[in-house]
Amino acid sequence: MKLLVTGGAGFIGSNFIHYWFKHHPNDEIWNLDKLTYAGNLENLKEFTGRPNYKFILGDIISADVTMPLVRDCDVVVHFAAESHVDRSIMGDIDFIKTNVLGTQVLLNAAKEYDKRFHHISTDEVFGQLPLNTKEKFNESSPYNPRSPYSAAKAGSDHLVRAYIHTHGLAATISNASNNFGPYQFPEKLIPLAITNLLVGKSVPVYGDGLYVRDWVYVEDHCRAIDLILEKGEIGQTYCIGGMTKDISNLEVIRKIIKILGQDESLIEYVKDRPGHDRRYALDWSKAKKELGYQPEHDFEDYLEKTVLWYQQNQSWWQRIKSGEYQQYYQKNYELRSRN
Numbered sequence: 001m002k003l004l005v006t007g008g009a010g011f012i013g014s015n016f017i018h019y020w021f022k023h024h025p026n027d028e029i030w031n032l033d034k035l036t037y038a039g040n041l042e043n044l045k046e047f048t049g050r051p052n053y054k055f056i057l058g059d060i061i062s063a064d065v066t067m068p069l070v071r072d073c074d075v076v077v078h079f080a081a082e083s084h085v086d087r088s089i090m091g092d093i094d095f096i097k098t099n100v101l102g103t104q105v106l107l108n109a110a111k112e113y114d115k116r117f118h119h120i121s122t123d124e125v126f127g128q129l130p131l132n133t134k135e136k137f138n139e140s141s142p143y144n145p146r147s148p149y150s151a152a153k154a155g156s157d158h159l160v161r162a163y164i165h166t167h168g169l170a171a172t173i174s175n176a177s178n179n180f181g182p183y184q185f186p187e188k189l190i191p192l193a194i195t196n197l198l199v200g201k202s203v204p205v206y207g208d209g210l211y212v213r214d215w216v217y218v219e220d221h222c223r224a225i226d227l228i229l230e231k232g233e234i235g236q237t238y239c240i241g242g243m244t245k246d247i248s249n250l251e252v253i254r255k256i257i258k259i260l261g262q263d264e265s266l267i268e269y270v271k272d273r274p275g276h277d278r279r280y281a282l283d284w285s286k287a288k289k290e291l292g293y294q295p296e297h298d299f300e301d302y303l304e305k306t307v308l309w310y311q312q313n314q315s316w317w318q319r320i321k322s323g324e325y326q327q328y329y330q331k332n333y334e335l336r337s338r339n
């Protein structure tokens with residue numbers, strides 16, 4: 001099978017490529033990525049030169065780029081997005097361009113060539129839940145996005161649904177909760193906390209720190225996508241959550257501090273995020289019933305393993321913080337293609 005993976009140089013996309021080659025070593029992957037600040041080819045360096053892996057530098061919004069790639073692949077797995085809520089609050093135009101328009105361009109190509117399409121989305125499209133309830137989001141929850149990021153993702157989900165309904169596109173959607181694990185850009189809570197603590201810096205906690213996320217280890221998410229591609233019903237949406245009981249940001253940070261043997265004086269309360277969603281929780285029973293999905297990675301164990309990964313891969317995140325990681329592409333691809 002030939003997979004066109006968009007956004008494969010980002011956090012989940014690169015973990016997905018690692019996952020896929022481990023479980024389907026003979027498949028072919030084309031990774032189409034624009035290499036925004038969030039794209040990092042160092043995540044995939046072991047695949048450079050592998051005959052069944054190809055990296056294509058390009059923007060999903062360009063039909064000239066996407067049309068021939070979609071035509072020649074079997075399946076599109078669409079991760080590419082602007083993904084950081086705080087950045088969407090500072091400026092949202094790129095969120096609209098990539099998440100909404102970019103998705104439309106890909107959908108149009110998939111419609112043209114009648115290709116299987118899987119769209120990766122988020123639980124944030126459903127809005128927020130109150131604290132201290134058992135309430136969870138599921139596939140029938142109404143859409144109520146509250147940040148420019150989640151509004152743009154909601155727009156993309158609606159477009160996918162419209163293409164399924166109107167054009168009969170063979171598409172599926174997954175709405176996942178907060179992923180954590182290796183290769184996550186250190187602007188997101190868990191890698192930011194770990195990498196700050198590793199250099200003795202404080203960890204910024206927004207507001208009262210009593211916000212709740214549903215943490216899923218990235219490999220569980222990748223396996224869920226595999227199951228959807230294998231067994232998912234065309235036209236369906238699947239919610240993919242983790243194993244955690246409600247856990248606040250403050251508790252997550254305290255756990256990381258404890259793993260690193262550091263001091264809670266490094267917790268720094270800062271101004272809250274505007275429009276901050278209080279709580280997310282996902283009911284993944286449909287994915288369990290229809291696909292056999294269930295998260296296999298315990299939060300506590302894999303938080304510890306994730307901390308260890310960042311400890312053992314200091315040069316990976318130090319090169320991000322210094323900006324050096326962006327030179328990797330030039331050195332390894334432009335020079336090679338000129339020779």
Ligand code: NAD
Binds near residue numbers: 039153
């Ligand atoms: P990320 O920001 O780490 O990576 C995004 C990737 O997309 C980068 O490699 C970037 O270069 C690429 N990209 C951005 N704009 C592009 C464009 N116009 N054309 C081609 N490539 C482009 O994101 P992530 O955390 O890996 O998230 C991947 C997907 O999963 C996103 O769609 C996101 O909404 C969704 N998601 C993320 C989480 C999470 O916790 N991180 C949870 C649920 C869903």
Ligand code: DAU
Binds near residue numbers: 085086176190213
């Ligand atoms: O729920 C899925 C979503 O999870 C994905 O769709 C997004 O792409 C992904 O970025 C993530 O969004 P969040 O906003 O939940 O993730 P973030 O890591 O930015 O923040 C997690 C929580 O921690 C949130 O309540 C805000 C808080 N936070 C975050 C940062 C960066 C802090 O308290 N301090 C921080 O410095």
